[in-house]
Amino acid sequence: MTSAASSLPDVAVVGTGIAGLAAALALARKGLRVELLGPRKPLPAPEADAYDPRVYALSPASRGMLAQLGIWEALPAERITGVRTMDIRGDHAASGRRPGRLGLSAWQAGSDYLAWIVESRELERVLRQAVQWSGIRWTDDTLAAFAPAPAGGGLALSTASGQTLRARLAVAADGADSRLREMAGLAVARTPYDATGVVVHLDAGLPHQECACQWFTQDGILALLPMPDTAAGHQVSMVWSMPRGQARALLELPEAEQAAVLEHRLAQATAGRLGALRVRSPLLGFPLALQHSPLLAHRGVVLVGDAAHLVHPLAGQGLNLGLGDVAALAEVLGGREPFRAVDDERLLRRYARARAEPLMAMRIVTDGLFHLFGAPAAPVGWLRNAGLDVVDKLPLLKRLLVNGAAGA
Template sequence: MPLTKQLTVAIIDSNPALGRKDCFKKDDPPDPRVSTVTPATISFFKDAGAWQYVQQHRHAYFDRMQVWDYTGLGYTRYNARDVDKEVLGCVVENKVLLRSLLSCLQNTDFQKTIYPSMLTSMTLSPSLSSMGVDGTSSGTTMPTCGGLAKLELNDGNSLYAKLVVGADGSKSRVRELAGFKTTGWKYSQNGVICTVEHAVENQCAWQRFLPSGPIALLPIGDKFSNIVWTMDPKESSDCKSMSEDDFVNAVNHALDHGYGPHPQSQLFGGGNILSWFRPDVTSSSSECFEVPPKVVKLASERMAFPLSLRHANQYASRRVVLIGDAAHTVHPLAGQGVNLGFGDASALSRVIAESVAVGSDIGEVHLLKKYEADRKPANIAMMALLDGFQKAYSVDFGPLNVLRAAAFHGAQYISPLKRNIISYASGEQRLPLFS
C-alpha cells in the first residue's frame, strides 16, 4: 500500500523455498498440497500484485460445485451465474501461491530482509538506544525508542520491531512466546490428500459426505484433480498403504455408487422434498445430479495429517498480533482455512495503513484490537459452521438424514438462501443472511 511502503520489513522463515528460485516445468506433476482460493482472496492477490504470477503457472478456475451425501436423499449444485459471477474459486498448488508471493515481494520496491532462521525468544524491550538501520543490533546510535519487541534468532541475529506478526502456522512459536492461550480439540479424523488424473479435464468442484467424513475432488488443470478425503485414522493408514490400483478403485467407489445410491427426488407421503420448498419447480437438466469424472491414475504420493480445531483466545497484545493458522485452524471440509488467513492479512494491512496515515504507533494494542474486533467474529462464525457440518455428518440416524436432505434441497431451490451461501463462501459477505 502507498501508506506502508516506507516501513522496513523483516521476514523470519526457515523454509528453504524462500532462498531459492524454483522453476516449475509445464510437465511437472502437481503438488498434492493445494488451496482453493475464493474470489475475495483472488482480489487480495490482485491488489498486492501477486495474482499475475499465479496466472503464469498451473491453476484451475471453477464455476460449478456439486455437494451431495451418501444416503441418496439430497444434493445441491452451485453455479457462479447464480450470483452473477464468472467463477466460484480457483484451485492453486501451495508451491505456486508461495512462489507468486515471493516474486511479488522481490519485485516490489520496499525495504525488506529475509532471515532463513528460527525464532528462539521474544521479549518487550523497555528502551532501545542503539539499533542498526536494518533493525539488527549494532553500534549505530539511533534515538531511544521505548517498548519495542526484541527477537532473538537461532543464527545469532537480534532484531527490534514495532510490530511482530505471527503468521507461523498452527504450532506458532510467536503465539507460544507471547503467551496467547487457545481453545480447541482434535477430531478423530485424518485428512488424506493426493493428486489424481482423469481421461478428460475436470472443470467442477465435487464434494460428497460419506459416513466417516467428506471426500472432495478439486480441479487443478491439465486433466489433474486434487483429492481431500476425511476419514478415521485406521482408514487413512489403509489408504496410504494399499496399492495404487486399489486406491484409485476406492476413490471412484467413494465418488460414485459406494456407500449409497445416487441422489434423486425422494417421495415422502405423496410429495417430494423439492415440493416442500418450490411446488412450481421441476428440476432442469442443468441442475440434475452428475457423477464426477472417473479417476484413472494416481499422480502423486498420498499424504495424511490429523485434523483439529483450534482458536486463539485473543489475536493481539502490545507489539504482537496473530494471523492465519497461528490464530485459528479449522476443519478442511470447505477449504476455507487459507481464505480466513488471507482475510486476516488484508484486514491487518488496512489497520496498519490507517495507523500510518494518522501517525500512530503501529504496535499499539488499541490499534491491533481493531483488527481483532474485525476478524474474530467472522472467523468464529466460519469455524462454528464447519464444526457443525462435521458433527452433523458424524451420526447416521434416519430422522437426522431426512433433515440434512431437507437442508440440501433448501440450499438448492431457495434462491435467496443459495445466493447468500455462495456469497458467504466466496468471502463477499460475513454471514449467510437473507437479503
C-alpha cells in the same frame, strides 16, 4: 521517542508460509519497515504435468487482495482453474434412497467464478519474488526466543542460530503450532476432529467442466477440485476428510495397494460422476482440528493465518481467512493516525474487532456442517440427504451459501 526507537523496524513478520509472505508484502506496501523471519526451503522448479499436492480454492476476496499486491497477474494462468459451479451430494449407500443434492453456481453470486484452484508452491514462488523485489530483509532462520526489549527498544526476537531481530510489532504467521503465539502467552483453544484430510491428484475419465464436486458420505467428506488437463487427460485434486482410523489404514498400505483401494472407494462414493478416477501422485494426510485464539493481539504481538485459527477444510476457507487477516491488518496499520505507533494497543484492538465476526462465522459454519453432515457418528443417512435437498429448495439460504463459497 529515542533515536534507537526511531531506527527500529516497524514490524517483524515471523513465518514464511503464504500468510507470512503476504503480510510482509502488504505491510511494506503501506510504507512500513518490515523484516521477515522464517525458513526459506527451496521450491522445486515448475514442470509441465507435475502439480503441487497442496492446492487452495481461493475466493474472489483473496484474488482481489493478491491482485492489489501485483501477485495474481504474475501467477502462471495456465496452472489456475476457475470454479464456476459446485455440485454437493449426499450418499446413496447410507440411505437406500436418491442421494440429496445441492447446486451452487457463480451466476447466483453475480460473478464469473466462485473460486480459483491455485497450487501452493506457485503462489509461494511469486510471493517470494515480490518480497525480494520489495527489498524486505529475510532472515532464513527460526524463532527461538522472544522478549520485550529494554525501554523504548521494541521487541527482541532471537533466532535458533543466535541472531537477534528487533521491531516495534511482531506478526505471528508461523502456523497452527505458532511458537511466537505461545511465547507471547496468547491462549489457544484446540479441538481435534477425528478426521484426516487425505490429499492426492487424480486422472479423471470425464472433464470436470469447471465444477467442484463434493460428497457428504458416511466415510467423511470427499471433494474433487478441477485442475488443468495433463498429457494423461483430465485431472482433479482430491481432498477427502476421512475418519482418522480409515485414513491411517489407507496411508500405511504399500503404494500399489493404496492406489487400488482408493480408486475402488472413489468409484463407490462418486458413482461415476467424473468417470474412472486413477491416482497420479503420492497420497498425503493432514490432521484436522478446530482451533481459535480468543485474543488475536496483545502487547505488540499480532496473530494472522493458521497461527490465529484453524477450520475444517470442507469449505476450503483456511487460507482465505488468513489472507483476510493480512488485508485487515494492513488496512488498520496503513490507515493509523499519524501520532500512533504501530504497536499502539488501540490499533491492535481495531484489528481484532475487524476479524472477530468473519472468523466466528466461518468457525460456526464449517464446524456446524461437519457435525451435521460430515461426522461419521452423528448423521443418519436420510437426514444428510434430506438436508441437502431442503437447502437446495431455499433460495435465501442458498444465496447465503453461494456468497460464503465465494468468500463475499
